[in-house]
Amino acid sequence: MKAQLSAGVKFMLLATFTFTLMKVCVKLIPHIPAIEIILFRSVISLVISVFYLHRQQVSVWGNNKSILLLRGVTGAIALITYFSLLQQIPLATASTLQYLAPIFTAILGIFLVKEKVRSWQWLFFAISFAGVVVVQGFDPRISTLHLLMGVGASLFMGLAYNFIRMLKTSEHPLVIIFYFPLVMLPVAGLWSVMVWVQPVGWDWLVLLAVGLCTQVAQFFMTKSYQSAELSKVSILNYIGIVYALGFGWLLFDETFNLMTYVGMGLVLAGVIGNVVFKK
16 A cells, blocks of 8 residues: 555646746746647647557547537637746746646536535635735746636646546547547648748757657656555645745746745635645
8 A cells, every 4th residue: 555655646746846937937938939839749649649549459539529629728718828928937836826727627627517616615715815815915936817817728738637427438548539630630720821920940959848748747647546545646746836936936046925835825725725625
């Protein structure tokens, strides 16, 4: 049992670290439009998904195509918005706003998958949203538009997660993943033509790293959930804020005032409190 828990923790730490590396890569190429980065990411994801589905002799088209398409569309909107935000605000702040997604997942789940939210959970939701207001109010680099983008991205992530829940018993996980680049590629391709910036030199390596880091992170996260109890490893997702603060300081010279740290802490306290007390 100890070995299993140790493996689960290790895999989750690797997953959160690799997801942070992906975000770092996005910030390293601010001259490349976010939609163009997503285009490269989608191509890599599509190729890998099709390869493994073919290898396992699973049809890429799935069964519940309407929900699969909705998952792809909502995920695409969330990613476009979030990647654009990543290029405009500090890494740690963007990561903090992303942690609102579990809250929207729970709230939307009341209506979409008929899951119950206990009365005390609303207190933790309010704490997290108060933290977002504090971050926006005490960091002059975060405009109201940035705040709306972050909340909007998390809202659509919450929708996407609920659609995934609807598909949990009917679809192969790789089929669900496949529908994201399937939906995203035509949109990203046409949009990229209008705003195309030719990658040069190291840009190509960074673009490749975005796609590879995403796939590697998803692999480690899946291994973590397979190796240990969900309640014991899911909480480790939030150590990503520590990675983000470190990389932001080292690579992008990002610093924050005390109240911004307080706001980040409130967001994390609300999300973590909700997870811990619910379990």
